[in-house]
Amino acid sequence: MAAPVFSLPEGRSGADVRSPKTAELLTRRLRRMIVTGELRDGDYLPREAELMAHFGVSRPTLREAVRVLEAESLVEVRRGSRTGARIRVPGPEMVARPAGLLLAVAGTTLGEVLIARLGIEPLAAWLVADRGSDDAIEALVAALDDLTAKLAQDVSGAAVGAGFARFHEVVVEQSGNRALVVTAGMIQEILARHMATATRTHYESEPDEVQLQYRRAVRAYEKLISLVRAGEADEAERFWRRHLISANESLLRGFDAAGVIDILE
Known part of the structure; x- marks a missing residue:
């Protein structure tokens, strides 16, 4: 028996195939900076205002990128801390x-x-x-x-x-x-x-x-x-x-x- 053919849902178009969001691009940029050693283990990211100005992004975009990196165990965020997120270089x-x-x-x-x-x-x-x-x-x-x-x-x-x-x-x-x-x-x-x-x-x-x-x-x-x-x-x-x-x-x-x-x- 032939495998069933997937039916495309009605009412959708190529508009759903989008370019990466700004937060995704920022996440990639920060991740690369960690992997290449530009951001080193133990470094603290600057404060939000500085990062927003440097990368030209909004606060929600910046926070979304940091949340992704935190989920990947690449940064450590201490809630209520006066310092920024801390870089954590992954090990085995x-x-x-x-x-x-x-x-x-x-x-x-x-x-x-x-x-x-x-x-x-x-x-x-x-x-x-x-x-x-x-x-x-x-x-x-x-x-x-x-x-x-x-x-x-x-x-x-x-x-x-x-x-x-x-x-x-x-x-x-x-x-x-x-x-x-x-x-x-x-x-x-x-x-x-x-x-x-x-x-x-x-x-x-x-x-x-x-x-x-x-x-x-x-x-x-x-x-x-x-x-x-x-x-x-x-x-x-x-x-x-x-x-x-x-x-x-x-x-x-x-x-x-x-x-x-x-x-x-």
Whole structure:
């Protein structure tokens, strides 16, 4: 059977196909200024009167544009404040929550998320080692130092899980690939939450085994840093993939049936 043909409503014409409203044009202009860095994170927009004069728009037009930017989390408006709207440059967290919700609605499992990580972090490790920048090495060392400090204080707490998750974040952040950072950010909250839960749950049931895994993980992090220092990109990628496969087995133990919806609740 052929698909039904849409019938155009009577009484309408091309007049409904219009050019963008002034507020839409202003929104695009301000959005571009934020994206290009002309307006920087933390900057305050001038007062309404100044903006109206500068752009030649009315107050309702200006307010409509600011409302759109606020809905996009590009500006922060404090009602009753004497200052103007504050610029907020979006980070990966801007897409993390809606992405997590989408994964939950789709019935995504924890196992699927961990497999997706295998497609992201080994490549990031290759890029970090290939670049071999001092800043990247310092960031990785700092993340490892922070983790070992947490382990020295309380090996059973959620802070330890957060410390492990943070090292993985830094690996991707230091890759220098912004698309990779944003992609990883979509699942990072899921992974960070699960690492905190798994750390606490596993430690309560088998503390000796968990502490052994901690030591292995720390050695793996140290090994990755040494490969980055040596600029051995191919070996860094292979090594990090092997480590993640092993880590995934531990993270899934006892959570085989867990879905993203269970982790985000």
